Amino acid sequence: MSRTERETEAEGMREFESTEGMSEACARGLRHLLLACADTKLLLGYHYGEWTFGTPELEAAVASCSLAQTELGHVRLLHALLHRHFGDDPDALVERRPSAEFASVGFLDDAIEAWTGFVAANLVVDLAVTRTLYALAGSTFRPLRMSVGKMLDEERYHLHHGRGWFRTLARRDNEVAELRRQTEAALRSVAEWYGPKGEAEDAALVDAGVKSAASPAILDAIVRDVTSLAEEAGVALDAPAWKALGAWNPATRRLQVGGPDETILFRLRGTRNEVFKLT
Amino acid sequence: MESAEVYEVFARKEHDGELKHVGSVNAADDDLALAYAWTLYDEERWIEMCVVRRSAIIPVTHDGRLPVWGN
Numbered sequence: 001m002s003r004t005e006r007e008t009e010a011e012g013m014r015e016f017e018s019t020e021g022m023s024e025a026c027a028r029g030l031r032h033l034l035l036a037c038a039d040t041k042l043l044l045g046y047h048y049g050e051w052t053f054g055t056p057e058l059e060a061a062v063a064s065c066s067l068a069q070t071e072l073g074h075v076r077l078l079h080a081l082l083h084r085h086f087g088d089d090p091d092a093l094v095e096r097r098p099s100a101e102f103a104s105v106g107f108l109d110d111a112i113e114a115w116t117g118f119v120a121a122n123l124v125v126d127l128a129v130t131r132t133l134y135a136l137a138g139s140t141f142r143p144l145r146m147s148v149g150k151m152l153d154e155e156r157y158h159l160h161h162g163r164g165w166f167r168t169l170a171r172r173d174n175e176v177a178e179l180r181r182q183t184e185a186a187l188r189s190v191a192e193w194y195g196p197k198g199e200a201e202d203a204a205l206v207d208a209g210v211k212s213a214a215s216p217a218i219l220d221a222i223v224r225d226v227t228s229l230a231e232e233a234g235v236a237l238d239a240p241a242w243k244a245l246g247a248w249n250p251a252t253r254r255l256q257v258g259g260p261d262e263t264i265l266f267r268l269r270g271t272r273n274e275v276f277k278l279t
Numbered sequence: 280m281e282s283a284e285v286y287e288v289f290a291r292k293e294h295d296g297e298l299k300h301v302g303s304v305n306a307a308d309d310d311l312a313l314a315y316a317w318t319l320y321d322e323e324r325w326i327e328m329c330v331v332r333r334s335a336i337i338p339v340t341h342d343g344r345l346p347v348w349g350n
Contacts, residue, residue: 057283057305059304059305059306059311059315059318059319060315062315062318062319063314063315063318063319065318066317066318066321067318157313157314157317157318158314160310160311160313160314161310161311161314163310164306164307164308164309164310164311164312164314165311167307167308167310168282168307168308168311171282
């Protein structure tokens with residue numbers, strides 16, 4: 001019996017092998033959360049892949065390409081869980097879903113034109129998904145718990161890359177203003193993705209022990225991580241303030257209708273090469 | 280890169296195997312050196328990898344001298 005299972009037992013929490021026995025809000029919240037993480041990782045993978053060329057140094061090009069590969073590997077893991085426990089078709093999730101149904105972090109909706117934007121996505125958005133996975137590492141939903149460790153191991157190098165590049169750009173007077181602007185935009189976007197305090201599905205996930213921390217606590221940790229790194233590097237950041245997110249949609253994790261740019265989805269899906277796809 | 284430093288990369292394939300020099304990376308700081316080493320030298324499933332700043336290495340042999348047997 002693993003330590004986590006003993007802890008689960010000690011806390012009187014039920015261990016789940018499937019969604020059977022979960023409350024409706026909990027099961028719905030779990031599907032939404034898995035989709036949101038998979039969608040964000042898919043978009044991160046796309047942007048990292050785009051930045052295989054055009055990086056400031058060759059080592060960063062290799063790193064971007066490697067980061068893309070691990071994100072896409074994680075998408076496969078998360079899609080496998082969605083397929084097995086919720087009946088989602090992984091192909092349909094990527095290939096045939098309207099942009100407005102994606103639950104990815106809005107910062108990734110459009111092309112990332114500048115390296116400062118890449119660094120903000122790497123430092124803040126990547127960290128957001130990783131911190132969410134960290135909150136699932138001791139999940140009472142066993143199939144998810146078994147997949148999270150591998151993802152967290154690999155994400156370690158993503159965090160080093162983001163931190164290293166933030167510090168590097170913070171030392172350059174001509175880059176620091178844009179770095180601050182992009183990082184603050186990424187933080188605001190991540191804050192929207194986490195949703196309002198006391199959100200019903202999030203509360204159900206925490207109550208059932210599927211997730212160890214509520215979204216506001218995870219966001220607080222991210223803001224602390226990023227602002228303290230920025231402070232050490234001499235960059236003062238405005239932390240996003242909690243707002244009343246009345247119209248927030250838990251399925252898309254957005255306040256308003258939106259989604260990835262159609263051109264990005266076209267390229268990401270390989271629509272142009274559809275004729276060559278194996279059936 | 281204005282402040283890049285050379286880091287030497289060492290890795291071990293098996294628990295009882297030797298730690299081998301596998302290459303080097305140029306990086307602005309330790310965080311980037313870790314990320315670059317891990318993503319650049321991923322041809323094996325290393326069980327251990329570490330980086331050392333080249334500037335921290337203390338030479339045992341004499342720099343710039345012809346090697347002499349027995350040194």
